[in-house]
Amino acid sequence: MQTVSGPRPAPVMSQNWDLFRFFLAAARAGSIARAAGQLAESPATVGRKLRELETALSATLFDRSISGVELTSCGSRILASAEQMEHQARLISEAVSGNDGQLAGTVTVAAPSGLGQTLLAPQLRELHNLHPELRVKLLLSTGKVNLLNREADIAVRIGTPSQERLVGHKLGAVGFGIYASSLYLDEIGEFETAADLAGHNVIAASGDMAQTVQCQEFAGISERCNVALTTDSIFAQMEAVKSGLGIAPFPKYLGRSHPDLVELLPGQLQATADLWLLMHPDTSGMARIQTVQEFVTRICKTALAGN
Incomplete structure (x- = not known):
């Protein structure tokens, strides 16, 4: 030896x-x-x-x-x-983890509240019918989750990603418009130029929502308007507009989802924001996460086709 x-x-x-x-x-x-x-x-x-x-x-x-x-x-x-x-x-x-590539288990998806409620939640029945053992946990809170800390498996975010380690792809560009309810327009008539906004009621944004590109651009052209309501919730803003209280800017995918809303001055808001789907690199290849991200990608790209 x-x-x-x-x-x-x-x-x-x-x-x-x-x-x-x-x-x-x-x-x-x-x-x-x-x-x-x-x-x-x-x-x-x-x-x-x-x-x-x-x-x-x-x-x-x-x-x-x-x-x-x-x-x-x-x-x-x-x-x-x-x-x-x-x-x-x-x-x-x-x-x-007991999943070994099978389409079973829970996938947590974090998304902006308006997008998650309007685009994703109504479509999840289709995914469930295809893969009944696959469960989606949808996080629609206003705070940004930390994917690196595994607070979610997938995040849909507006704006350029800041964490280099994350993997993902751009889903498209979100366009914005100014919206009013048909009820409001019945009372005051049509708008032809931005100058026609003067004296009308607006539903203004506060908090983090006020820093979004559409709200900042809208604030610049609505200085001569009356602020009828200020809120930090896009859903409260939407309900106020639908009631006929005033006008406000929304993502076009959100405005299109409410047939009782009318876009005013199409093309007036020039701002756009990139929409990204992001994942943790260590889990992005898992079968259940790949399946959900492909589903979310398809829904978002379809919704953004008209910007």
Whole structure:
């Protein structure tokens, strides 16, 4: 029997997956600092994990410089294998959770309240009929959920994403219009120019809603209007407009969903906002999450076809 002195390096396949997770993050980000932000770790931790992996493999995986990190030829050769490990880790996660790729379990979807109530909720019966073991939890609160902390599986958000680690795609651009009820128009007649808004009642926004692009643009052209109501709820705003109290700006998909509303001065509001669907990279490949995101994507893209 041969004897050896000193510790023997572990075979590559026995290395901790966690080290390869740091390797993939750095390779994709091109910077230890950016990888740290995506992993919610400190740059020192990311650097230490990379050195541990390089020591275990007896190889240099990155060329380091002031501008960032770049894969060496060795690092490039093992990149595909590391990505396969990542995929297998996801499959294991699904198996442990009892779902193993089956269309069963709960998928939490966070969305803006108006979009979730008007577009998503009425369509979920179709998804349920197709996959009765699949349950959707719809979060329509005004606060933004943290996908990296797994507060939701899928988020539909208005505006450009700020967290680089999230994965997803743009669903389209949301257009906006100025709306009044048929009842209100019966009393005051048609509008021809923005100047015709002077003296009319508006349902003004407050709180976070006042900072939206449509409310800010509308505020600039409705300075000579009477504020009949101020609210931080788009649903209260909508109900007030439908009652004939006044006029307000809404996303066009929302305005179109209420046949008793009429768009005033089409094209007057020029602002648009991108709508995104986002997911956590570690769970985006799960079968149940993929199924729900495809369903949500189809609904939103159809609704936004007319902007």
